[in-house]
Amino acid sequence: xxxxxxxxxxxxxxxxxxxxxxxxxxxxxxxxxxxxxxxxxxxxxxxxxxxxxxxxxxxxxxxxxxxxxxxxxxxxxxxxxxxxxxxxxxxxxxxxxxxxxxxxxxxxxxxxxxxxxxxxxxxxxxxxxxxxxxxxxxxxxxxxxxxxxxx
Numbered sequence: 001x002x003x004x005x006x007x008x009x010x011x012x013x014x015x016x017x018x019x020x021x022x023x024x025x026x027x028x029x030x031x032x033x034x035x036x037x038x039x040x041x042x043x044x045x046x047x048x049x050x051x052x053x054x055x056x057x058x059x060x061x062x063x064x065x066x067x068x069x070x071x072x073x074x075x076x077x078x079x080x081x082x083x084x085x086x087x088x089x090x091x092x093x094x095x096x097x098x099x100x101x102x103x104x105x106x107x108x109x110x111x112x113x114x115x116x117x118x119x120x121x122x123x124x125x126x127x128x129x130x131x132x133x134x135x136x137x138x139x140x141x142x143x144x145x146x147x148x149x150x151x
Contacts, residue, residue, distance in 0.1 A: 006034050009028065009032050009034045010034060010036050012028065013025055013028055013029065013034070013035065013036045014036055014038075016028065017036065017038075017063070022063075029065070035065035036065070037064050037065045037066065037150055037151050038064060038151055039060045039063075039064050039151045040060070042148055042151060045057070045060050045147070045148065045151065046144045046145075046147075046148050048060070049140055049143055049144035049147065050137075050140050050141060050144050052081060052136075052140060054078050054081070057074070057078075058078075061074065061147070064150065064151050066147060066150045066151070067150060068099075068100060068103055070143075070146055070147055070150060071099075071100040072100045072101070072103060072104045072108075073143060073146070074100070074143055074147065075094055075095075075098060075100045075101055075104075076101075076104070076111070076115065077139055077140070077143055078094060079091045079094050079095050079101075079115055079118075079119075080115075080118065081136065082094070083118050083119060083121075083124065084124060084136075088119060091119060092119055095112075095115055095116070095119065101115075
């Protein structure tokens, strides 16, 4: 029987995840460059995105090893929704203190600047909020489908 070493590493990573050995899991993923892109329940994960349960979604994506571009889209959307709710503290923290937004700031400065400007507005035009990319609900579904394909 011939088993790829990457398969063995993923099995060990799954074991570590199931036994809540997070530091060991992170170390193994870092040293091997191989990660398990999983969430505990894909249907719940997708449902959480569609319903806007952002705390649960962020906890899931933190461990799932999702591509940075998709994380940037997710974080941008969450920030826009937080601004829409006038929940500026968490929106500002996500924008200024997270790796995906730092990547956006350096690689797509115009896009980042639009979010900074959104945070400083006193009134919000809901038609302009999602940048012509559809409604909040359609963006959630689009993001959910994009992220589910990664896990």
